[in-house]
Amino acid sequence: MALDSGTTAWLLVSTALVMLMTPAVGFFYGGLVRKKNLISMIALSFVVFALVSIQWIIIGYTLAFGDDVGGIIGSLDHIGLSGIGVESGDAPYPPLLFVAFQLVFATVTMAIVTSGFAERVRLSAFVLFALLWTTLVYDPLAHWAWGGGWAMVFGSLDFAGGTVVHISSGFAALAIALVIGKRIGFGEYTMEPCNIPMTLLGAGLLWFGWFGFNAGSALAANGLAASAFIVTNTSAAAGALAWLFASWVHGKPSSLGMVSGAIAGLVAITPAAGYVTVPASLVIGLVAGVLCYACMLWRIRKGLDESLDAWSIHGMGGLWGAIATGIFAAAAVNGYSGLIEGNVQQFVANAVGALSALVYAFVVTYILALVIDRTVGLRVSEEEEYVGLDISQHGERV
């Protein structure tokens, strides 16, 4: 197939857009922690970007997109990007560009996982964890959904990463928070966000980058990309307003709630972006905003210290999005019908795909975190935690 310059240009831009999402997660999370951990929280996302960039070109890509081995994992044919060039194969864009596009998905996923470690992780242990997590959890899940694995064959739809990116990172963050334990003083005194404007900045950059995430996943500069673009924005806006008004009922309509709702809407539309109509995206976003807000309230009531809310926003928002894809998929958009158009099989396939990703990510992450905690030690000492990770891990201050 000949290279298509329009598609290639759009994928180049989309890759750059999605790259921005990784530091954006750092800014989003950084504003939510205490001042003494601000550098640490942003730095974790940058560390992730560098680390996963290297892991991806060496082994990640081939595990995710190499020839299928038993429906579970890719072969090692493309280790070190062997055999991947710039000449077009069976797609209208250079294979190396697809590698780069998928690389930035892998990095942002690991960045979301940092939520579970907030304000208490040893950097050395984190580096080891991140390397193993992206290899053992992200790469197989990417293969299942997109690389010719069993979920793809089974018919489970995931346009841009509802299961691969959001369910996996959200439930991984929950598992980590359970293993690493609560921050010292959690529940005894308030731990207020140090910089809400920085979180708003992160959210804005995430929303911007998400157009590349979802519309770029059309892998073409065409009508489907345009449709994915508008449903992405609609769901984000609906989620923002839903969370804003839901929190207004409980008290003040906070800006943090508004952007959390926007992220919830963006997460939920991610698996559905290439399959649903604009009206459906409005419903998906509204439900996501309210659902994720309710999940956050439940987490607080249960005293779970997953306080940056990767689980309630990405995990639960992703779960809703994956199921919603099975409900709202419309043949007019991309040839796939969901429950509303009478296709029960699609709904079942998506539910199975989502639940299997959920269980796999949670269980493997829990075991991995436990092993690293028992051997290397995941958590900083009490004194280091009190002083803050900026000084104790990086020797720097805001």
Next chain:
Amino acid sequence: MMMVSAIIRPERLESVKKALEEAGIFGMTVTEVQGRGDQKGIQLQYRGRTMNVDLIPKTKVDIVVPDDKVRETVAIVSNAARTGKVGDGRIFVLPVASSFRIRTGEEIP
């Protein structure tokens, strides 16, 4: 009239505020400060090296009270700010010569 100036752990501020409110003491000035005590900060141990964190972030709470309320105020702040670990802070009591309300210019006894 005395100023009770308490240097406390930042995370104990809410407890101190609540305890003072319960005793009917509302007026206060709160400042983010950094400092060190007799321990010269905190020493973090790493393999083969020691890192000294010289100045630790603290919160300063200034409260002006009548002379006969000083002991009670000090006790309230101490009890609310105490964790029992090194670094709980210090309380200083300073004499206040006079106090004026800006809005009306009146001197407050």
